[in-house]
Amino acid sequence: MKKLLSAALAATMFTGLAQAAEVKIGYVTTLSTGGAVVGNDVKKGVELAIEHLGGKMGDLDINLIWGDDGFKPETGKQATDKLVKQDNVDFVAGYVWSNVLLASRKSALDAGKFLIGSNAGPGPIAGKLCHKNFFSTSWQNDQATMAMGEVLNQKGVKSIYIIAPNYAAGKGMVAGVKRTFKGDVLGTDMTTWPTQLDFSAELAKAKASGADALWVFYPGKAGGAFMKQYQQAGLKDSMPLYTSFTVDALSLPKFQAAGFNDVLGTQFALQWGPSMDNPQNKRFVADFRAKHDAFPSFYAAQAYDSMFLMDSAVSAVNGDLTNMDGMRDAMMANTYASVRGDYSYGNNHFPIQAYYLREVVVGEDGNWTTKIVQTISEGQADPYAKDCKM
Amino acid sequence: MDYTLLFVQVLNGLQLGLLLFLVASGLTLVFGILDFVNLAHGSIYMFGAFIGASLTLLLGNFLLAVVIAVPLTGVLGYGIERLLARNLYDKDHLDHVLGSFGLILVLDTAAHMIWGPAGISVPLPAWLDGQVELFAGAVIPTYRLLIIAVGLAVAGGLLWLVNYTKLGMLIRAGASNRTMVSALGIDIQTLFALVFALGAMLAGLAGMLIAPITTASIGMGGQIIITTFVVIIIGGIGSMKGAFIGAIIIGLIDTLGRSFLDQLFELFMSESAAETAAPAVSAMMIYILMAAVLAVRPQGLFPPKVR
C-alpha cells in the first residue's frame, strides 16, 4: 500500500515536471443552484466520454477541471478567469446558458485558448463576434426553433402565441420561430428569467388570444413548471403545445412520476435523439443508461461530443498542444464520430446539421422517452453566419 | 378591452395575493410581536414545499401530505427559534438581517443536499387537476380556486385568532409590553416560540400550496421573501389587516402588470421594446409603490396602534 502511494506520488510529481504529458480542459457548467440539474447531466456526459476515451486524448492524459457558473453570467466569467489564469488550461469548454457564454467568451479567447461551446449558441457569437478559436458542438440558438417554425407551417398552423424567458437564448429562440413561421404571431410574452415560475397571467392571455397553437421555450426546471400549468389550464384540446428545449430526458421521468399525461405526444425539433441509429450513439446511450438508470439528455449528448471533438484535435497534432493551427484545422475538418451522425462546420464554426422532429412516447420498457418521427431539414447555415467575417 | 380576460387575471392576481398573504402573515407576526427580522422566512416556505412534495410522492395523497407536513414545518420553525432566533432578540435589526441571511445560505444548501437540484413536481388528485368554467369563456384551474379558498379561510382564522382569542390577546400584549406579560405569569419565551412556529407553519403551507403549480425548487424562498417584505412594509409591520391588504394589492399589481403593461407600452413604443420592457417594469412596480407609500406614510398604511 505504501509502495503504491509513493509510486502514485512520484508519478504525479513526474507529470508535474513534464508538462506536456497531459491535456488540461476547463469545463464550465452549472453545479450549484437549481440550474445544476442540467449541469449534473453535462457532467455525466463528460465523465462517460472520458471513460470511453480511456482517460486519454491521443497520448495525453486528460486532466479535467470543473468550473461552476452558479447559474449567473458574472460567476461563470469568474470561473473562466480562474481556469485560464490559475490552471492555465488548454481548452475551455461547456456553457449551458447563452448569457454565461457571452460573458465568459472574452476571457477565454483573449488568453488564446480554444473555447468549445457544448450547449449555448447565442447569435452574436455566430455573427459579429465569431472567433477562429471557438467551436460549438450544439447549435446556434435560432436553428432549432427555425426548424420548429417549419414544422408549424407543415402542420397547417395559422396562428401561434409565444411565451419565453427574457434572456439571450429566449430572444434568439423567439427570433428563430418568427423567422420561419408563415402564419400570424398573435402575442409574445417574455417572462423574467430565471425567477418567474408562475405563468397564470401569460396562459390566460394566450387563451384569450384564440391562437391555433402555443409555442414555448423553457429550459431546465422552468420547463417542468410550465408543462404542469399548461395541463392544469386544460388547454390541450383548444391550443396544442409545441416546445423547444422544454421537454428533455431530465424532466420526462419527473413528468411520468407526477402523471402529466399531456406531455405524451408533444413534439419538438432537435439535431439528436437517444433512438438514433449509429454505433457511437448506441454505445453512448446504452452505457449511460447502464450507469445512471436514465436516458441521457441532449445536454449530456453534446457534452459527450465536445470531448470527442477535442480528442480529434489533440490526436491530429500528436499531442503537440502548441500547434493551435493544426488542432483548429482538425476540428474544422470534423472527423470525430458524433452521436448525432455526421455534420459539418460552417464558416462561423457552428454546426450545419439535420434537424429531426421528436415526439414524446412511452418506451418499450414503460419509461417515457422520445422517438424521431421525421426529418425536418437536412441542414443549413444559421442566419448569423453571413455577419461572420471569417 | 377583453373583460373576461380581465376577470380571469383579477382572479389570478387574487390567488397570488392570498399566497403572498400566507407568507406575509407569518412574517408580520414574527416581525411585529418578536421584533425579529427574519430574512430566512422564505427558506421555511421552500422547506414546506419540499417536505409537502416528498410526502405527497411517498403517500400518494396530496391533501394527507399537507396535513402532516404543516406541523412538521412548525417543528422546523420551533427549532430555528430555539437554536438561533432566541439568541438574537436582544440584538439590533442589523444583526437579525445578517444572522438570518446566514440561515438562508444554510437552509438553501441543505435543501440542495437533501433533495438535489432538480426540484420535485407534485401530482394533484384528479378532482383538483381540472378546470372550472365560471361563466362563458372564464375558465380557471380548479386548483387555483382551492388556493383562493384556503387563503381566505386562513386569513379569516388569523384575524379571529389575533382579535378575539386569549392567545391573540397575549400576542398583542406581548408585542407592546413584554415585562408586563411575564409579570402576569405567562411564559413569554414559550409564547414567542409558539408564535415563531405558527409563522413557520403558515409559510410552509404557502410553499406546499404553490408546489403543485411551480414545483418545489431550490431558491424559491429567496424569490418570495423580498416581495413579502414589501407587502408587510406597505401594510405596516405587525398589522394582520395591513399584511392582508398589502398582499392583495401586490398580487393584483404584479399579475395585472404582467398581463396588460405590454399593451399599454405598445401605445408609445415599438412592439418588441414593449415585450421586453413590460416584464421588468412590472417587476419594478411593487418597489415603486413601496417607496411611494413610505414617502407619504413612513410607518406603512396600517401601523399597529400599540407601538
Add this chain to the structure above:
Amino acid sequence: MGKITKIGWVTAIGMVALAVLPPFFLMTGQAFYLDLATRLVILAIAAVSLNLILGFGGMVSFGHAAFIGLGAYAVGIPAHHATWGGFDLIASYNGLLHLALAIGISALFALITGAISLRTKGVYFIMITMAFGQMAFFLFQSLDVYNGDDGLTIDVRSELPWINLDEPLQLYGLAYVSLVVAMLLTRMIVNSRFGMVLQGAKGNDERMVTLGFNTYFYRLTAYVISGAMCGYSGFLLGNFTTFISPDMMHWTRSGELMFMVILGGASTMFGPVLGSSVFILVEELFSHFTVFWHLPFGLMLIGVVLFIRGGLMGLFKGKRG
C-alpha cells in the same frame, strides 16, 4: 497616548500586506491571485463607503450594491456606444468622463433616494433602501439596449492619463491608492465637526435636534458622500471585470457588503477592509473544496453575528472596548 495601539498595528500590517503581496503574486506567475486581490481591494472601498453611514451614521443601507452597479454601468454604457455606435453625447472611452459619470450619477441617485429614505427609521429604512436597490436592479434588467439581464461586456477599458488599466498591476495600484484615500477621507470626515454631529445623531437624535442641528441634512449629506464613494468603486469594478450585469445590484450583494462591514467591525477604519478580505478569501477557500460551500459559509456568518461583538476588529480591542 502617542503609543501605537493594537488596532494601529493590525491596520498597518494589513495595509502593508495589501501593498506588497499582490505584486509578488504577479512576479511569481500567480496572476489569478492578483485578480483576487484586486477584487478584494475594490470591494473594500465599497465596504468603507458603507461603513461611513452604517458604522458612523447608524444608517443601515440594504441597497448599497446599486451604487456599485451604477458606477460600473457609467463605464460600460459610454464604452458600449463608443464601440457599437449610437448615443454620441456620451459615447467615449475617456476614463475621466466615466469617472465623472460614475460619481455624479451615484451621488444624484443617493440624493434622491436618500431624501425619501431618511424620512423613515429603523427597519423601515433598511427595507426602503433595499427597495431602491431593487428598483435599480430591475431598471437595468429592462434596458434591452444594454442586454438587460445578460449584461454588458466592456471591450475597451477606460482610458486615463498616466495609467493603463489594461495592465493588471497598474489597475491594482490605482485601486489600492484609492482605498487608502477613501480610508483617509472617512477618517477626516469622522473627526470633523460634521462627523461629530453625525455620530451624535446616531447615539441620540433628539439631543442633537434640540441642540439646533438639522440632523436630516447631516445624514443626507453623509448618505450622498457614501453613495458617490461606492459609485467610484463600481467604476473600478467595471474596469476590472470587463463584464457588468444587473446582478451586481441584487439585494444579496448589498447583504454581502453589509456583512463585510460587520464581519470586520463597523465604525472602525480598518474593519471594512479586514471584513472584505476575510469574506473574499474564505469564499475562495470554501468554494475550492465543495459546491456546497454556502453551508459552512452561512454557519460562519451566523457564528460571527452570535459570538463576535464588534466584528473581528473587536478582537484586537483592549479592555476599554
